[in-house]
Amino acid sequence: MIALMDHKLITSIPLIERYSRHNEDEDWRFRNFLKHHLKLSNKELDAIVQEETDTVWSQIDCLSCGRCCRELEPGVDDEDIRRLAAMEKMSPGRFKRERTHLDDMGNRVLNGLPCVYLGSGNACAIYADRPKACRDYPYLRDSDFRSRSISMVSNVGFCPIVFNVWDALKAKLGRRPRERRKR
Numbered sequence: 001m002i003a004l005m006d007h008k009l010i011t012s013i014p015l016i017e018r019y020s021r022h023n024e025d026e027d028w029r030f031r032n033f034l035k036h037h038l039k040l041s042n043k044e045l046d047a048i049v050q051e052e053t054d055t056v057w058s059q060i061d062c063l064s065c066g067r068c069c070r071e072l073e074p075g076v077d078d079e080d081i082r083r084l085a086a087m088e089k090m091s092p093g094r095f096k097r098e099r100t101h102l103d104d105m106g107n108r109v110l111n112g113l114p115c116v117y118l119g120s121g122n123a124c125a126i127y128a129d130r131p132k133a134c135r136d137y138p139y140l141r142d143s144d145f146r147s148r149s150i151s152m153v154s155n156v157g158f159c160p161i162v163f164n165v166w167d168a169l170k171a172k173l174g175r176r177p178r179e180r181r182k183r
């Protein structure tokens with residue numbers, strides 16, 4: 001048991017990975033609690049998630065992280081392909097052939113890790129034109145958090161924003177105080 005950094009955000013990736021590994025069972029129990037037992041409507045839960053997301057995101061600078069741009073291939077839809085192709089002065093067909101591929105799940109994603117558009121200081125070189133998946137990640141602002149909570153558990157050990165929002169939700173809605181987080 002530890003009582004560290006209560007109410008302080010954790011942004012160290014090694015620490016986040018360690019906590020997530022140790023708390024995996026607890027995280028799944030909390031996910032089941034959210035999904036099946038929490039006595040709040042989807043709208044009420046989404047409002048709480050938004051509030052916690054705003055609080056956490058205002059304190060975490062993605063430019064000091066950039067992990068998603070280094071380690072995840074962003075999905076692209078036809079609209080993204082048209083926009084990026086125009087930006088690169090290519091036809092959509094050529095952009096699709098030369099700059100994207102299907103991943104293991106059959107989703108079309110941009111080629112290249114780290115992302116070819118990742119610039120210095122973790123800045124996105126095509127910020128205004130970036131794919132929708134990049135704008136939406138880590139999907140905490142989408143509606144119906146309850147039905148998407150399964151993907152949150154898999155992201156808890158990856159994205160510092162998700163980790164801290166999830167932790168805040170456990171402290172707020174779960175049945176244990178935050179200081180019971182395990183080493």
Ligand code: SF4
Nearest residue numbers: 062065066067068159
């Ligand atoms: S969204 Fe998450 S993983 Fe991506 S840069 Fe921000 S904190 Fe890091």
Ligand code: SF4
Nearest residue numbers: 069115117118124134
């Ligand atoms: S397009 Fe920009 S935001 Fe998206 S992964 Fe690449 S660098 Fe990151």
